[in-house]
Each structure stands twice: as structure tokens, then as C-alpha cells.
Amino acid sequence: MTTLEDPTRTVIGDGVDRVDAPLKTTGAAHYPNDHTYPGMVHAALVGSTIAAGRIRSIDASEAQHAPGVLTVITHLTAPQLERGPMTLLGPSPPAPMQDDRILHYGQHIAVVVADSPEQARHAASLIKVEYEPAEALLDIDDPRAEILDNPWGLDTERGDVTAGFAQAAVVVEERYTTPDNTNNPLGLFTTIASWHGDSVTVHDSTQWPHNVRTSLAQIFQIPESGVRVLAPFVGGGFGAGLRVWSHTILTAMAAREIKRPVKLVLTRPQMFTSVGHRPNSVQHVKIGATATGDLTAIEHRANSSVAMEDDDYEPVAAGSAVAYDCPNALTRDRQTRLNIPCPGSMRAPAEGQGNFALESAIDEVAHALGMDPLELRLRNYAEHNPVLGLPWSSKALRECYTLGAERFGWSRRTPGIGSMRDGDWLIGYGMAGVSYPFYQVPCQARASVRRDGSAYVTSAATDIGTGTYTVMTQLAAECLGLDLTKVRFDLGDSDMPYSPQAGGSGLTGALANAVHMACGNLVKEFLEIVRDDDASPLRGATAEEVTASGGRLHRTDAPDQGEAYTDVLNRHGLEELSADGRSTPPDPQKLGMATAGAFGAKFVEVRIDPHLGLLRVTRVVSAIDGGRILNEKTASSQIIGGTVGGISQAMFEATATDAGTGRIANATFGDYLMPVNADIPDMEVIFCGGPDRATAVGTKGVGEIGLVGIAAAIGNAVHHATGRRLRDLPFTIDQLLL
Template sequence: MTAVTGSQLVGDPVDRVDGPLKVRGAAPYPSDVRYPGMAYAALVQSTIAAGTISSIDTAEAEAAPGVLAVLTHENIPDLAEAPLTALGSPPRFPLQDDRIVHHGQHVALVVAGTSGQAAAAARLIRIGYQETPAILDIADPDAPVVTNPWGLESERGDVAAGLASADVVCDETFTIAAETNNPLGLFATVARWDGDRLVVHDSTQWPMMERRTLADVFGIPEDDVRVLVPYLGGAFGAGLRTWPHTILTALAARIVNRPVKLVLTRPQMFTSVGHRPETVQRVRLGATREGRLVALDHEGTSTIGTEEANLEPITMGTPSLYACPNVATHDRQVRLNIPNPGPMRAPGTAQGNFAIESALDELSYAVGVDPIELRLRNHAEVQPGSGLPWSSNALRECYLVGADRFGWAERSAEPRSMRDGTELVGYGMAGAAYHWYQTPCRVRISIGRDGTAHVRSAATDLGTGTYTVTTQLAAELLGLDVGRVRVEIGDSDLPPAPQSGGSGLMISLGNAVHDAAATMLQAFIDAVAGDEASPLRGRRPNEVAVHEGRIHLVADPSAGETYAEILARHGLDEITVDGEVQPQPPAGMAPAGAFAAHFVEVRVDEDLGLLRIARVVSAVDGGRILNEKTARSQITGATVMGIGMAMLEETVFDPSGRIANATFGDYLIPVNADVPTLDAVFVGEPDKSTPIGIKGLGEVGIVGVPAAIANAVHHATGRRIRSLPITMDRLL
């Protein structure tokens, strides 16, 4: 399609188009939905981690004021199993039998006329348990182990021979505590039935997956399920599965024949919508005396629920990170009596990067090579596995631009050599990469007589700016001002779109918009094909351009007419077209995800064991940047999450399997005082694998930040930290 002439919209730091609605409190989140006659639900959760329910007495709850129904495993109707998704099997539906597999498992649901009545009645249910020993430790020899889950282990070359021939070998173990996503917005579900049609408002990042899941569970056609989520109060991956509370809410609405709302409490958010699993990793690096890698062996172990599946390969990205002839990766999962983990920003990759980039930092000291120079010597100029050139790769530029912007040259290489008064000062860095992916996506665009465009797709905006960048992209491709484009998303009745997660939505959605815009231009040219009054008659798309709502000849910009003029003259109210993307691997090249280099300055007071982040600089290769303001927001927000992962966040299970810190008063997350000056700069060029040249940015901002912090701590103190979070006791 011919590019827009005049002012460029893509790349401009346009304010969020949904911003005014949000600051007025007018954006409809799932928890805001109200229906006449709506009932409210409250969950009852198990107080043991393993065993069975020996008795359950609901009589007092059923007699409580306002109670409409009490659902338990003793009276719930049979439901079909939920389907497998690309991210694993849905969580085990808990009310199908009397078994308990984790503390906090849903064991009953109370429905009443008000939320207070439902919560009060839920406290009246008396449950007896037959408890059995729970398995809670990742190192427990009795824990079942899943080896090579999903068949993603890999091997290139001969790692054993490479390690044997290496001049220097680093062999270390790294551990990371479990974390919980904790978006600000509590997850909520509102369900109602219109006859056999189910309408659900839910905190989901994937309306199409949820529609399919609910249709299968209730045995109805997918077209009879509508999932709505125009706005989502954050999720960070927690909304990528259909959780049991959503199914229970829909079931309750059918049973009481009224709309039902369920809002999770903050403690229930810790047990009901996943968490980043605990991990243990062993990394073995072999290198020459000059620091060139000859072997890399990466083993990752993570936790999972006793009967569920969660796709979280810790080592999947390792083979593509560096130019190394001998690489092997191994993943395994340990089954525990814990709530099932789920995706959390950069799942798997955030953990795997911490181990690899920390090990590389250790190697740099072992061979006496600057950490940046070590990475440059091992930079993968082509995709290591296939030998194909990258569709784009500005990681070298990330290192060099980031180092210059940070002032890396001022760093004294010796640990404990930099001070500011009583504080030790440390500089650390880490490289980062996040994989590329694109999935099928469809978009529908209409242009009406008023000259405005309406863009529709079942995508979601979980706060990343999807409304805004889609508006900008469509406006540029259609030659319209952003104010004349309306984007409608978050509705499964719209053309199907993939999940908002994994840094892949805009690659798919944006390219579908590109396809629809080209189809729209062709549709208008076709409309005037036999129109002798039109200066566009008989023209081909490459002969015209679009600007300010007007199609004109490239050779003579004065010759053209507006969308509105064409529609009016031909008696059309609007023209509507569909666009889609069906991903095909680019010929002769390896699709590249985003790359980054993060640089961190820390201050450490050894007397107090106090660690403070002084500043962070991130240099990012995100391909073509659709909106510099929202892109920078994604990087800085993810960096804050990286600070939390490195310094503060730890989901603590006590010996009974209960999460001991399931409140914001006890679970530590970064606050303003923990967040320093964050600087992000974008480098590189549009990616060649797609027409619009973009990459995803949601994940790469967190990948590498924990390793950069830990590496800076080593430079400041001489202490090598291989376990996250870096707590005060490790620095005293």
C-alpha cells in the first residue's frame, strides 16, 4: 500500500486515546458492570493443601439472609472438560470431586442478593477434611517430576566435548522465588444468560480462548458465547487462562437464572489466577581464555501444580542467545501441592535470562574481559541454530548506545573499588532478548460518509496502549487524523484476534490492519472504476496515496477526492472490508524478536544491608516504534517489575501450604521510593519480517533487569548473588 504523505502519525508520542475516559472514571472495567437484578457470589477455599473433604455442612449458609444458592461438589452438575490451549491445559475444575490438591482451592460458591450477604454466608459453611501429607518443596525427592515437558529440549554440537576442551568453566546454580502477578485491578467476572446464550464480562487477555473454553465446558456452540473486556485493570499474564472462578460464575448465573458477579479478594488473587513458578537452574559455561564460548549447558527446573499443565520453558531462548557451537538445554517441572502457576511477564525467559546473564558476568571476571566486550565477542551475527540472517538485530547497537548513555567507561573494573561516602557503588549490565511470534488475526474496517473509520477486532488492551497504537497505525494507513479513527476491541463477537500477551498482539493485529487498509484502498478504487467523473478512475493502488481523508494521484496530488465524496456520489453509507494475517516464516531469514541491554547503578550500605537502585538505562531494539510515549512506558513499567523481581518479590508458602504473605501489606512490590530515574532509548530499524516492521515490547523491558542488578551488586560488594530476591541478609 502507498505510504501516507504529509505528517507521520506512527512513531509520534500521541497521548493515549483512552486516557480521558480512564481519568474520568468512565472506562467500563469488568468489576464496573451492573445488571438489573444482579446477584453476587463469594468463594469458599480449602484450608489444607492435600487430602479430601470428609464433610461439608451448608445448612446455615443456605438459610442465611439473601442466599440464593450454595454450590459444592455434592450438588454441582456435570461439566465437560475444558480444551487444551497453546499455553497448556486449563486449571483443574475443583468442584467435580472431594479431592484437595492445594491450599486455597475453591470448595464452595455462595450466591446471594448482595456481596455482603454472599461473603457472610460463605463464612457459615462448615467443612471437615481428611488431610494427607502435602508436597511443597521443589527439592522434595518424593515430588513427581515431568521431564522435557512439551518436548522443547534441544542440543547443538557436543556439549560434553566442548566443556572438556574449554580453558575456563563456570558451573553455578541459580534460584528464583515464586512471584505473584498482582495487577492493581482485582479480577472480576459478571455472567448472564439470555436463553441459551452466555454473556461474560471477565478479566481476560484472550477473549477468543475464553469463548471456546466456556462453549466446550457448557456444551454450547461458540457463537452462543460472548466475552467482553473493553478495559482490563492489568494482568501481566494472569489473564491468559480461563480460571475456575469464571466457570463457576457462569454456572451460578444459569442456576439462579440471574446475572451474577464475582470479584476476587486480594488474598484470592494469590491462589486463583496463577503465579510465576519457583525455579532452580544450573548453568555450565565453557570458554577460551579470550572469553569466546565453546559450550553452554542450561538446566531449568520449575514448579507446577499436582495435576495441571503450564507451558513455561525456562531454557527455550538459550540456544539463540549467543554464538556458541555446543549448546544443550534441559527443562523439567516438579509437581507440588500449590496453586497452579501461570504466565507472568516474560514467562520462562525472565528466569532463564537471570541465570545466563549472571553466569556470563562471572565468566567476564574469570577471563578478565569487560562484560560488554565479552558479549560482543560472542554476539550471534546470524541465528545460531539455522545460520540464517536475522530479520533485524541491533543488539550490538544496544550495548554500545546504552553504555555511552550510561557512562560505562567511568566504571572501575575491580569489585568494591567505587564508593560514594559510606556507600559502595556498583555498575552492572545484562543483555536481553525476547522471542518473536505472530499468530492469525482478523480486523474489520469501515469508512462512512462522515469520513471516519471504525476498526474492530477481538483483541484486548490490558494497559499497553493497544487502542492508541492501533488508532495511529490505521490513521496513517488510511490517511486520516487520529481523531477520525475509532477502535473497538475486547469483544469476542468481533473478528478473531490472538491473546494480548507474549509481546505478540501488535505484530498480528498491526499486520491485519495493514492488510485491511490495503483492501480498503482497493475497494474505493473499485468503486470508481467505471466512474467517468472520478480522477481516480482506472488507477491502480501504487498510483495513488492517501492523505487527510482524500485519495489522490501520486503524480498529481491535486487530482483526487475524499472518501466521503466517493461514498456520497455512489449512494453508499459506508464501505466495509476485512483484513487478516496468516503468519508465514519470512523466506531466507530468521524472525527476530526484540533485543535490549540494561545498565544499572546500585548503592549498597553494608552496615545496614541496604540496597538501592540509583538509575537504570535501557537501550532497546524494538523494530519500528509505533508510539514512542507508550513504548517507553512499556519499558519503564517492565523495568519496575524487574526491580521487584530482583529485590523484593517472593510468594512465601508456609509449612501447611498456605501463602503466608497474600496481601499488599506483606507481599513487597516496588513503590515510588524504590524506583529511580529510568531512561529508555530505542535503536535499530524496522524489522524485515513483517510489512509494518514492528516487534513486541511488553516483555523485553523486564528481561535482563534482575541480572543487571545482581551483577551491579557483585561489582559494588564483591559478593556474587545467585538467588532472588536479593534480601538484606545477603548483603550484611
Template sequence: MTTLEAARAVGPGLDRVDAPMKVTGKAHYPNDFGYPGLVHAALVHSTVAAGRIRGIDTSAAETAPGVQAVITHLTAPRLEPGPMTLLGASPPTPFQDDRILHHGQHIAIVVASSPEQARHAASLVRVDYERSEPLLDVHDPRATVVENPWGLDSDRGDVDAGFAAADVVVGGTFTTPDNTNNPLGLMSTVASWNGDSLTVHDSTQWPHNVRATLAAVFKVPESGIRVLAPYVGGGFGAGLRVWPHVILTVLAARQVGKPVKLVLTRPEMFTSVGHRPDSVQQIRIGATRAGDLTAITHEGLSSVAMEDDDYEPVSLCSAVSYACPNVRTQDRQVRLNIPCPGSMRGPAEGQGNFALESALDELAHELGMDPVELRLRNYCEEHPLLGLPWSSKALRDCYLQGAERFGWSRRDPRPGSMRDGRWLVGYGMAGVSYPHYQVPCQARASLHRDGSADVRSAATDIGTGTYTIMTQLSAEQLGLDVSRVHFDLGDSDMPYAPQAGGSGLTSALGNAVGAACRNLIREFLDVVKDDADSPLRGAAPDEVSVSGGRIHRTGAPDQGESYTDILTRHGLEELSADGRSTPPQPDGGGMATAGAFGAKFVEVRVDPDLGLLRVARVVSAIDGGRILNEKTATSQIVGGTVGGIGQAMFEETATDPGTGRIANATFGDYLVAVNADVPDMEVIFVGGPDRATPIGTKGVGEVGLVGVAAAVANAVHHATGRRIRSLPITIDQLL
């Protein structure tokens, strides 16, 4: 079965189909929903980082105006642990004992008639603690170290022999701080019980995970739970797990017998919905004078919460990025009294790439070799661990085309040699990869007698453009105009979809949508297979094409008929079909599944007297496989690059070393890149469809952020001669 090129629904920069709803205020986010009798919740938090609750006095809160209930570990029922998920274990279930594991831990929830009454009553709760000395430093010898928790450490060749054969060895310690996901929309949950049935509106990137978790925690059937998230105000990974506040909102709604709404405050976002964990990385790279890599060792040390299993293998990028015969990577975690970490855009690679690509730049400087040339010299044509050719890889073109577009040839390699008035000018670059990720997904497609189509799946659109690209893909697969297709998502009653995260949703969902649409055309052919009045009688799926709302024999547009005619003649209002996608195996078809690749080129300006750093321009060359919508894909890369600038220059979640309190949990204190910090940006896409999946896509959600920090730091070295090994890059490092 083929689709005529005339449809051309995929590829052009189609405007977002959900834009009119958003700009007119008709798009309803979780905190926009209400029910008759709705009441509101506020949280009470621990003011110590470790210990136990010796006593908790809720009497003043319980008698405050409008209060419906105050729930603590003393009054909460026994709840079950959340399930194991594709992303690991669920966070610990709240209110099950008196232990305090981190500062800001939820220890009570207050329900009242209004948000203001709930917050006021929450301030009246008094707590007596039995304090313990918190563990807050990854170097604390008392802390428990978790070795290789997911079995992702790697060791190939003989690294000792590799370093012995090296003419040049560089390396050092690189550190990255905690960063906090800060979507503009505050995470919100609205829960309403009707007997044993539950409806939840939640700021989630994965409705089915919320449904499965709530079913397990509250011991109710999944079939009785409906989770809705048609619009989510950003996420960046914060909505990938079912956090304790979601469970507490559902618990409160059951306890008071009314619908309950909870909207986190901005400070609560810093303790309640995860963060990018800090890292301390030791990296060494050896090479010959000709620039051939002989050995790499990369060790990562990251923090994790006391009773959580979130894991980010920051060193793994060094195992697969370059053609080096001797490589050892190792990751460890240290259990601390901190809030649970979680995925934040570009998890693991965002930290690990900074160390690897900075060290490579240092090696290029020591060798007197152009940084692009060094990377091309050690380019790996095959997956270094599997020994298989990539399903697609256009990283070489990313280097070459990105360098040309940026004007890399104008770079004087001598540090401090380029100036613009008083400003020192630096050029820096970094290679980028982000691993393949795809899991099973399902979708359903329906075609109605009026010629319109509905396609649906329980995925979410966190601003990435899923509504739009899936509408385009459905239109192409069915041969319809985009205006005739309605794509719906964000409802756990729809066919199963995985999380919007890991740069894997487009391929998983797109392949499922493609399969559903192809199966729907088969349904139409089955209807007319014995129809003497149909020019498609007896036609097989591989003998037809679709365009203009019609199915016709390939190469014979006049031998066909419209969907509408088939449905009308057979007395049918609509036909529907389901489709599913399954991920390719790592060695399926004798090839290694490839994620996205890219190259980042950055120009910075540094004022040597004031230590001011400005990013002047960025060129991103990206191999994202088949690009379904260049406009939304470009926006993804631009947005990721802005996040990378934030990681490089501004973002650091500051925890008080004595108390464990997050000291900058507001937008007044936690710095992010704003308009004035965002330079001229150019994005170019190279390469073509990926062979591993039917629709040829990869994912571009994360690859935009990865590499920015290293490219900025490398540009700073070129401008000043200072090698930056700690993020964010601050004024004191440049003076």
C-alpha cells in the first residue's frame, strides 16, 4: 500500500493545529478543571532533612475557617507501593510512617473550601521533630554508595595498555549541579471519586502510568480510573513519574467525599516533582600525536534520594560516541537526604556530554588539531559496543555542514586571539548523540461517512507538537487533507501510549498511528472485496494508493472510489481499526538502532574586565531522521538550546549544606535563560529517514539541549584560555 506524493501532508512547516485553542484560552489545562462542590488542598512540608515526626498538632488547622480535613501519617490509611514502570520504580508512597527523608517532604495535606483557606490552615500545623544529621554531600563517607544499579557500566579492550600507548593524556574532574525542571505551568491535580470510580486531571506526561499507579496504590481496578491530560503546561520530564502530591490529592478526595484540586506553588516545584541530579565526573582520554584515541575512562558519581531508584548513567555516552578501542565507563550513586531526582530534558547525556566533549576539546588543543578534525578522525561508523552498522547516522554531515554554516574556518585556534572591541571572542563546538528509545504503543483510527477521520491515542503533547505531527501523519496515511483529520490524545481511556519523554514518543506513536491507518484501509478493502459495484473489488492492500479522500488502484486514479461512497453504499456510519507499534530489537536486521545525532557550534563574547559572558550565536546541525514538521522540529531544537544555555550559564539548585533546605526555590533566585540571553540561532537538519522504523523518524526533544554546555565552555576556553570544568559558568570563574 502506498500514498501518493501529491498528499504532501508531512514535511512542510504546518502551523500547530492546537494553536487556536491555546491563544484563545479554550485549551483546558489540569488546573482549569472543576466540579460541583470542588474543594482545595494545600501541603505541609518538613522543615528538617532527616529524622522522625515526634508529634504533629493539627488542632488549630482543623478548626480554621473552611477546613474539611487534615490528613497526616497518623490518619492516612495503609497505601500500597507504586508499581515498577518502564522508567524504574515509583517514588515512595507518602504518609506511611513518621520518617523524614528530605527537607520539604510532604507531611500533611489540608483540604478547605478555598485555596486561601487551605494555605492558611496548613500554616497552622505544628510539628515536633526528632532530628538526625542529614547526609547532603556525595563525598560524605557515611553515605551509602550504589554500584552500577542498572548494569550499564561498560568495559572493552585494555584501558591500561591504551593509556600506555598514548602520546598525550588529558582529563580531570567535571562537576554539574542539581537543576530543577521549571515548566511555566505549575503542576496540578484534580481528583474526583464516584463510588469506586475515579477521574483525575493531572499535569502528567504519561496518563497510563498515572492510572496504573493509582490502581496499585489504592487497590482499585484500572478500568475504574480515567486520567485526563489533553493539555499540559510543559514538563521537561517533571511529569514522567507519579509524584506523592498526586496520590495525596486522590487520597484527600476519597477522605472528604468531594472533588479536590491541588496546585503546587513554585517553591513546591523544587521539592515535589524531581530534578536533574548533580554529578562529579572523572574522565581521562589518551591519544596518539596523530589524533587517534587510544583509551577513555569515564566515572560518574551522582546523588539519589534515600528510598528511590532513579538512575542516570552519565558516563555511558563515552562508551558509544567515538571509535576508541579501549573504554571503561562506570556510574555510581550516593544516597542522600534530598528530594527524589527525576528526568530533566537530556537526562544523563546532558551531564555526561559536558565532560566528554570538554575533554575532547582539551585534547584537540594539546594536539594542535582542529576540534572538528579530531572528531572526524575518530568517527565510529559502527556501534562500538555491538559492532553493527547504525540504522542511520549523518553525524559526519552534521560536523561538516554545521561548520560551514557557522563559519568555523574563520576561527583562529589560538586562545584569546579573536576580539571585537573590548570583548574576547570565542568559537566552540561539541558533538552530540542521544540514544534510541522506543517502546510499544497503540492507536485507533476511524473514518466517518462525511469523509472526516478521528485518530486517537493516550499520549500527551507537552508543547512538542504531537497534536500537529500526528494529524499530518494521519492525513498522509489516509490520503486526506489535514483539515479533515482530528487527532485526539491525553485520555487513559484511549489506546495505550507510553510517556512523552526520552525522545521516543514520535516514533512509537507515529508507527502505531501509521499501522492503524493502514489497517483502516484494509478494513475498507475488506468491505468491498466482493462488491461487484466497486472498482476496488478484490484489490489487495499493496495494490492501492490513497489521495483526495479516495482509495484507488496504484497507477490508475480513475479505478477507485471515496471512503464516503463505500460507507454510504454499505450502510455504514464509520469504520475503525487499531494499530500498534513494537520497538526494533537492538540488533534487528543486522543493524544498531540509532538515536539522534548533532553538532553544536557556538560563538561567545567575554568581557575580561567584568567577567561577563554572552552567547552571540548558535548553529545546530541535527540528524533527526525523517522530519515530520520542520517548523515544530526547529522549535524543539531552539527550545532545547535555550535550556542548554541555562544549564551552561545560569541554572543551579542551591541546597543549604547544613539544613538541606533549597535556598533558591523561586524564579527570583533560580536563574533561567530569558529573552536577553538567547542569541541568534540557526537550525539545519541533515540526513534522511532512519531504517529501523516504518516512518523513519528519530526524536529531537533532547538532542537540542545536549552539547550546548560543552560548546559554550569550549568557546570560553578559546576566548580566554580558561578551561571550565564546573557548571554553571559564573563571573568568578572568568575574572
């Protein structure tokens, strides 16, 4: 059959338009908030106004008698629930409203159900709560807080870092901090739950329908077959939809109690306390190097915050263990338990924070040595995975450095601090080397060809705007030899074959390999049908001997000997033929190589007005090794979107928590700063390298890598322009006034 290396292929890699664009631009794409059911009612949440303590009393009598109210559920009336299961991303968050304890500000302490959303919100405001406050732990440096050392078992150590620093001519040791950031997808998270006996149908703003299915089944002690989760379109996520949050559970709880469909839409302030956030971090990085720029030791210690009874996964320092060819390296991660809402993944989790510290410190080493920052990185390039000692399955980072520098014009950079000017503006050039770890887990897909010659391919994935609908349509069309218009790819339904989450830059790889196998197995099914068919030119042919093109299979060495899928189906009286495929993650030891995630190099130009403290990013070049690129247009869009997120992380975003109450003080779009069009410069994306050797399709994922390194590159450019080393995100005017 046609392979992905076939030079005659026509659609893989092409920057075709999104197949779901007509639905979205015409308003025909139904998001969770767009659905309705006969007799559907509405829910509103009540959040705690203290960060720690207990509920002394809760009076819902006035709310229960308010117009349109059907029920009010509190911890006093809520059923006992099981905690959700262990997932690929760690344990589920705690079940909601199970006792009177308050663990963070905004914690859901009541849910009101009424005929209309307005009635539900009004009734929620009538609930009276008396608290027994306790002193909240809100500061990551609070000595009273519980510390979790090496919570994920990912700390690393090789060589002898003490000896390595003793050998160094230059040692840089600094502290870097990153704040809480909040995901803030445009679409407010919505859940609709409708029970039918012991079965429930749920529309949810999730990036992982199967996780919602598994979790609700365990929480409510019903079979997984009794839960159907639908999320064909999601209004953004950035990681916020990866966990099953309490509002989803409470919606299902309320719907079961009143035996009517219930819809719950979070408010924007509730999005800041209900669906995770990027946890803040305090990082200490120490790097030693010889006078010629050879790294002798890297030590990276990171502390990030976590909620009181949660187990969020965020190994901030781990990436430093494999970033450079350094004989002595130590990484340590720990977490501090605080009275904060449960954190969760936010685009480029862990690496988004850890790379800022590492790549800022690398730049500081280069400055101390008087060496070009690009030269220092190339000198310490890791040809092999430093932890496993195995060659990478692919790595084009050197090419990223070279082509990115050429396209950016790095050679025009003069090394002196403040040496580049345009009138009153100081100009700075900065860069960063970046990577994002390989992530791939099992996935399943099903492919069918119908008597009308069309193909239908499914998997229970989600498309949060990344282009999954489109690239999987392209891949299936390529594998089956069909025109794009003849292929329909559907997703977002937990009744479809199992898919992991849309996150961690792992979905495209896992799903693409499953789709590739399903299509390959479907070709084999067609060949099996005609194996003894005297009427078929393909009689006795094997998959290795045929090519799929033009809606037909033909012998590769004799293109005239073949027939259309439709002919086979018609002759054998079949309406359609289907086959399943599954992908499994590769084993590095069996491969004899280290599985590689994406790599890249980021180059940034900034301009600074030293009198006003104004910082403007004026150019960004991102050179990316993302393995095989299935669609250059959607992949470039991912890098551009990630770059905007990186600029936002560097210069704007910080979730502000009031130190006295634990209340988030900027939980609106009017107060939480994010960039607008005027803040975003010209951006150029270059793809380097080729297919990764670890998997059949050869993709590596580009969803996270676009954000990683932007903050460090901007900070390094600021230093080049001003001589000021900014080690605390975000970079603000007061840090830049000279």
C-alpha cells in the first residue's frame, strides 16, 4: 500500500485549510454551551469567601424558596462520592462538597438549580454562610507549609556536580521566579448532564472525553458503558480541560437528584478558581563552565506550589537534565502545599517555567565568558540523550540554531551591552534553545470505506483548535488513496475508539499512528475479501504489493491491475468495510534510541525606551524540529499561537492572589493582562529536520514547543539592550526603568 515516504503522495504536509472551518465560521459548530435538552434547567455555584477553615453553618432556606429554584445542594445534603481514578496525568482532584472543610478561596460549597440561569445565580447570592476561618498558607516560601520532595520520582543526578563546579572557570548561580498563570480559554467551561436511569450523557468542555467517562463512572459507581461524553468542539483549553473538575461532577450530581437535564456555565471569575492554573515556581540554577565554554556542571532546583489535597504533575527542573552535553548534572523538584485552587497543566507545563530559568542562566554564563550565546549552546550540543546514553530518535536542533540564526540575522548582533540603537530606542537580540519531552500513549481509531466511495474515520479525541480534524483527514486520505473531500474524520465522543488527551504534544503522534494502522488494516481487509476472487485483478495480492490512489487499490508494479473500493463492496454485497488500529508508545531500549520530543531555537529582537521603561518585541523567529509536519499551515499556526503565549508569559500574565484572603484579585479580562494585536510583532516559523524514526508516521508534536523559550529569549534580549538581567516573570515597567 502507499507509504508515507511515497514520493507520489499528494496531501500530507500540504497547508490545506481546516476542514472544520466552514462549520466554525458559519456558527454551525456546536460547542457544549450550544446544546439544549427538553426540560433542561440551569445551575449556579457558590464559592467560599475564605481560603482556609471550616463552614460553621450554611443557610440555604431563602435560596430554596426563591422563584424557579428546584434544589440547593451543599455538603450537608450531597451524596458521598468516590474520588476519581488515577489517570495518565496523575490522581484526579478531590471530590467536591464531601465535608465542611475549606481548602481554598472560591472552593465550591453549594450548587443551586433553577429554571433559568438568572434565577439560579440570584438564588445562589441568597445563601448565607458562617465560617470558622483558619490562617491560610499562601506563600510558597512560608516555612510552615508542607514540602513534598521528589513527588514524581523524576529527580536526576549524573557525575559529581561538586567536582564539576570546582573545575569551572566561571560559575553562575541565580534565583528565578515565575508566577501563577491562568489558562483563560475564550469559551467559558460548560457542562450539561442528562440522566436516563443509571446512564448519563454529558456535554463537557474537556480535552479528554474518555477521562471524563472513566472518572464519572468511578465517582458515581456506575459502569463506564453508562457514561457518554460528547465534546466535538471545545472553545479553547490550553490544558484547563485535561482534568475532571468539580463543576462537572456537581452538574452530574444535580441532574441525577432532580431527574432533569442540567446545564452549568462557569463565570469568568470562576474560571480562575475552578479549572486549574500554571503553578508559580521558585528556581535556583547553578552552572559552571571552563574558560573555553565547556559546561562542567548544571544544578537546577525548583519548587512549585500545589493545592492542599491535590497531586498536580509539574516537574519544572527535569528538562535541564537532558538539555546539554554536560558530564555533571543534578535536578531536584519539590512542591509546597498551599491553600490555593488545584493547579493543572497550562500550555508547555513545566518546560514553560523551567526553560526560562535554564536558558536565562545559560545566557548569563555566555556573558560572563564573553562568548556569543549561540556559540556556547552549539559547543555544548547533546548529540545523545545525556540521561539514557542513547542516540536521539531524531534531533535537528543544530539545524534549528543555524537556519534560525541566518533567517533572523543573528550575525548582525554586536556583543556590547546597549551597543545597538535606533534613535532613543535601545535594541537587543536574544535567543534560547528549547525542547519539549516526547510524550505518547496508547490510542485507537477505526476506519471505514462505504459503498459510495467515501471513508469515515473516528477516534474519541478532541480538537481544541490545534487542527486535529484536518490533519487526520489528510492522513486518512493519504493512506487510503482518496481525495480529501471523500474523507470524514469524526472525534469528541467517548463511544468512539479510545483516545488519550489533547495535551502534552502527544495526541497527533498517538492518534496519527492509530489512524495509519487502521487504514493499513482496512486495506488488508479489502485484499482479504478478494484473496480468492477470480473477478478481481488484486486476487492473491498482499498489502506490500499494492498502492492506494484515486479511490482504488492497484498492484504497485502494474498500475492497470487494480479496482476501486466501490467495485469490491458492490460485488460482495457489502455496504461498508471497517478495520481498527491501535498505537502503542515505542520502547527506547528496544529501539536502541532515545525517543525525542520537539526541539527548537527562538530568536527575538526587542526595543526598549529607557526613559519610560517601555518594552516592545519587534521580531521573533522560531526554528522548529517537529518531526514530520502533517500540515504546514496548522503547524505554523500552533507555533505562532504558542509564541503569543510566550510573549504573554514574559511581559503580561500574573495571577494576583491577595496575601490576606487568598482571593484572586484580577479574575477578569479587564484586570488579567494579556497581549493584544498591537503587542505582537512579525513572527516567522521555520521547520527543520524530518520524520522521527521512533514511530510509523514520524510526528513529534508542536503544540507546546511554540511557547517554550520565548520568555528567556526576551529576557536575554533585554539584557543585551540594557545590561539589566531580569529573573522574575513577568517583566514590568518598574524593572526596566533605567
